[in-house]
Amino acid sequence: QVQLVQTGGGLVETGGSLTLSCTASGRSFNRNVMGWFRQVPGKDREFVLATGWSGGGPRVAQSVKGRFTVSRDNAENTVYLEMNKLKPEDTAIYYCAARDTDLDTSPRPGDYNYWGQGAQVTVSL
Numbered sequence: 411q412v413q414l415v416q417t418g419g420g421l422v423e424t425g426g427s428l429t430l431s432c433t434a435s436g437r438s439f440n441r442n443v444m445g446w447f448r449q450v451p452g453k454d455r456e457f458v459l460a461t462g463w464s465g466g467g468p469r470v471a472q473s474v475k476g477r478f479t480v481s482r483d484n485a486e487n488t489v490y491l492e493m494n495k496l497k498p499e500d501t502a503i504y505y506c507a508a509r510d511t512d513l514d515t516s517p518r519p520g521d522y523n524y525w526g527q528g529a530q531v532t533v534s535l
Contacts, residue, residue, distance in 0.1 A: 412436035412524050414506050419529030422496055426533070430491040432506030432526050440484040443509040446491045447519055448502035448531075455505070457517035461489070469515040474500075496533045503528045 418430035432444070445460035461468040461480045468480050477495045482488070489506060507522035514521070 414508060414524050414526035416504075416506055416526040416529045418491075419504065419531050421532045421534060423534050424496065424498060426496050427492070427494045428496065428531060429493065430504055430506070430529055430531075431488055432490075433486065433488045434508065434524075435487070438484075438487055439489075439508045440482070440487065441512050443512055443515050444480075444482065444489040445507045445509070445515070445517075445522055446478075446480065446504060447507060448500075448504045449528075450502045455519045456502070457519070458491070458504070460515035460517065462515050463512045469517060471517070493531070496531075498533045498535055500531065501533050502531060504531050505529075 413435045416432050441463040443462045446458040447455045449455040459468050459470040479492045481490045505528050506526040508524040510523045
């Protein structure tokens, strides 16, 4: 059974930093696209960034460019989302996701096959 288990999240002040992790079990996703999304109540799930295995830079949403970065630890089957210079508008539930392909760092939630349980990130004023 494939699972994506997230850790991290919490409350941080404006300008602060947080790191979320997403560890896969049941199979390796080292050669697959991994993405991060976020969602606030009443709104659609929003793309944050996605990274592939085969090279090239990650696809990053304009709203987080220069502040959020992604990294992978393939030995641990884990992907990290490092969030810096956080703003109140970054407050959301953050989800990691995985695709059954490495061909496209898609920004569309429907293109992802597996999802983590979500982690609340709250940025205070």
